[in-house]
Amino acid sequence: MSDYPSQILEQAVNQMASLPGVGRRTALRLVLNLLRRNEQDVDAFANAFIRLKHEVVYCSVCHNISDTAMCPICSSSRRDHATICVVENVQDVMSIENTGQYTGVYHVLGGIISPMEGVGPKDIQVDSLMERVASGEVKEVILALPTTMEGDTTNFYIYRRIRNLEMPEMPKISQIARGVAVGNQLEYTDEITLGRSIVNRTEFIA
Amino acid sequence: MSDYPSQILEQAVNQMASLPGVGRRTALRLVLNLLRRNEQDVDAFANAFIRLKHEVVYCSVCHNISDTAMCPICSSSRRDHATICVVENVQDVMSIENTGQYTGVYHVLGGIISPMEGVGPKDIQVDSLMERVASGEVKEVILALPTTMEGDTTNFYIYRRIRNLEMPEMPKISQIARGVAVGNQLEYTDEITLGRSIVNRTEFIA
Numbered sequence: 248m249s250d251y252p253s254q255i256l257e258q259a260v261n262q263m264a265s266l267p268g269v270g271r272r273t274a275l276r277l278v279l280n281l282l283r284r285n286e287q288d289v290d291a292f293a294n295a296f297i298r299l300k301h302e303v304v305y306c307s308v309c310h311n312i313s314d315t316a317m318c319p320i321c322s323s324s325r326r327d328h329a330t331i332c333v334v335e336n337v338q339d340v341m342s343i344e345n346t347g348q349y350t351g352v353y354h355v356l357g358g359i360i361s362p363m364e365g366v367g368p369k370d371i372q373v374d375s376l377m378e379r380v381a382s383g384e385v386k387e388v389i390l391a392l393p394t395t396m397e398g399d400t401t402n403f404y405i406y407r408r409i410r411n412l413e414m415p416e417m418p419k420i421s422q423i424a425r426g427v428a429v430g431n432q433l434e435y436t437d438e439i440t441l442g443r444s445i446v447n448r449t450e451f452i453a
Numbered sequence: 454m455s456d457y458p459s460q461i462l463e464q465a466v467n468q469m470a471s472l473p474g475v476g477r478r479t480a481l482r483l484v485l486n487l488l489r490r491n492e493q494d495v496d497a498f499a500n501a502f503i504r505l506k507h508e509v510v511y512c513s514v515c516h517n518i519s520d521t522a523m524c525p526i527c528s529s530s531r532r533d534h535a536t537i538c539v540v541e542n543v544q545d546v547m548s549i550e551n552t553g554q555y556t557g558v559y560h561v562l563g564g565i566i567s568p569m570e571g572v573g574p575k576d577i578q579v580d581s582l583m584e585r586v587a588s589g590e591v592k593e594v595i596l597a598l599p600t601t602m603e604g605d606t607t608n609f610y611i612y613r614r615i616r617n618l619e620m621p622e623m624p625k626i627s628q629i630a631r632g633v634a635v636g637n638q639l640e641y642t643d644e645i646t647l648g649r650s651i652v653n654r655t656e657f658i659a
Contacts (some may be wrong), residue, residue: 250550252543253520255501255509262501266483272640277472279543281502282509282518289506293499295461295468296487300495303461303488312488314459337458337485344456 256282308379310355310372312337320344320352327351329386331379333405335359335393343391351389354379359392359401368404376405381412390422424449462488514585516561516578518543526550526558533557535592537585538651539611541565541599544640549597552648557595560585565598565607574610582611587618595654596628599638612657627654 251257256278263274281289305311306318313319320326320340330351334340340353356371379385388409392398406420426444427436436444457463462484469480487495511517512524515537519525526532526546536557540546546559562577585591594615598604612626630653639647 250547252524252526252546253509253518255505255520256518259501259505262498265498267486268479269483273474275544275547277475278502278505280473282505284506286506289502292468292471293502295465296484296495296499299461299465299484299488300490300492303459306458312459312462314461318458320458338481340458341456341481 309353310357310375311340311353329384330389331385332389332391333376334391339391356401359397360404361397373405373408377408377412380409380418381414383414383416385418387419387421390420394425515559516563516581517546517559535590536595537582537591537593538595538597539582540597540639545597548640548642548647549651552644552651554648554651562607565603566610567603579611579614583614583618586615586624587620589620589622591624593625593627596626596657597639597651601636608657609659612659626657628657629654
C-alpha cells in the first residue's frame with residue numbers, strides 16, 4: 248500500500264503503524280474507523296494518550312504505574328507490607344492482582360537483566376528494592392520473574408544482592424511455583440517443567 | 454483484566470480497545486508501549502489523529518479522502534475524466550491505484566446498499582454520481598463493488614438510475630471482471646487479480 252490520497256491520512260497511518268504488531272493495512276483500517284467517528288470522540292481518543300504520558304506517574308515505592316505519588320497498593324493499610332513480590336512489569340502486577348491470592352505489596356523492576364539486549368542491573372529498579380529490604384521491615388521477598396534464562400539470571404542477581412546486605416535478620420527469599428499448568432496434559436508438558444513439578448511436589452490435601 | 458493501578462491508564466486502554474479488533478489485553482500492551490516513548494513522540498502520535506479528523510476533507514467531486522477541496526486524482530489533467538470507477542470506500546481507490554492499470558477517475562460511494570444493516574440508497578453517494586453522469590461528459594461508468602449480494606444490489610440500483618437518466622447518449626456501464634473471488638473484499642485481493650479484473654471489465658447485464 249502506498250500513494251495515500253491525503254498526506255494527513257498517511258501521517259495518521261504511519262503513527263498507528265508505529266504500534267508493535269500493527270501492520271500498515273490494519274493501521275489504515277483503524278485510522279478510517281477513527282475518521283468515521285465525530286470530532287469529540289476522536290479528540291477523546293487522542294487526548295487519552297497525551298494525558299497518559301503527561302499525568303501518569305510511577306509509584307515512588309514500587310514503581311508501578313499510578314495516578315498519585317504512591318500507588319493504591321503501597322498506600323493501602325490492608326496490604327501486608329512485609330511481603331514484596333518482585334515482578335518484571337505492570338502487566339504482571341495486574342495478572343497477580345486478578346488471581347485474588349496475594350495480599351502483599353509489589354516491586355516492579357521495569358525489565359529483567361538481558362546481556363543480549365544490553366539490559367544490565369543498573370537499567371532496572373534493583374537498588375530501590377535493596378533500600379526497601381535494608382529497612383528491615385521486609386519478612387519475605389517473592390521472586391515472580393519469567394522462567395527464562397534472563398529471569399533466572401535476574402533472580403540470582405537479586406538473591407546475591409539481598410544476601411550481601413548483612414542484616415541482623417535476613418528476609419525469606421522465595422519464588423513462585425513452577426509446575427504443570429492447571430488443565431494441561433502431562434504428555435504435552437515440557438520435560439524441564441515436568442521434572443521440576445516432581446522434585447518440588449507438594450503434600451496432597453484431599 | 455480489571456483493577457488498573459491508574460484511572461488514566463484505564464482510560465487510555467479503553468480508548469485503544471475501542472478500535473475494531475483490538476482486545477483489552479492487546480490495548481494494554483500498546484498503551485504501555487506508548488508510555489515508554491518520550492512526550493514529543495506521544496504528542497505526535499495523538500495529534501496525528503486530531504489533525505486527521507479536523508483537517509482532512511472529502512473530495513467535492515468523488516468523495517475520496519483529500520487534503521484539498523478537490524482530490525489529486527480529480528484535479529489531474531492526466532486522468533481520463535470521462536471514465537468513472539465506482540467503489541465502496543477509500544481503501545478500494547488505493548487498491549486500484551496500486552495496480553497501475555487505471556487512468557480514469559473515481560466515485561467513492563462511502564458504503565453499499567445493505568437492507569440488513571439499514572443502509573439504503575440515500576445513505577451512500579449515488580445522487581452526486583448521477584449528477585456527474587447527467588453532465589453528459591461521462592463515456593463509461595465502471596462498477597467496482599464487492600462481489601456480494603449487497604454489491605450486486607448496489608450495482609443493479611446504480612444501473613437502473615443511470616438508465617432512467619434519459620440522456621441523448623448513454624454512457625457505457627461496465628463492471629470489473631469476476632476474477633475477484635466471490636465473497637472477497639477488494640482491499641484484500643492481490644494486485645494482479647485486481648489489475649486484470651479492471652482490464653477485463655465486462656458490460657453490466659441486468
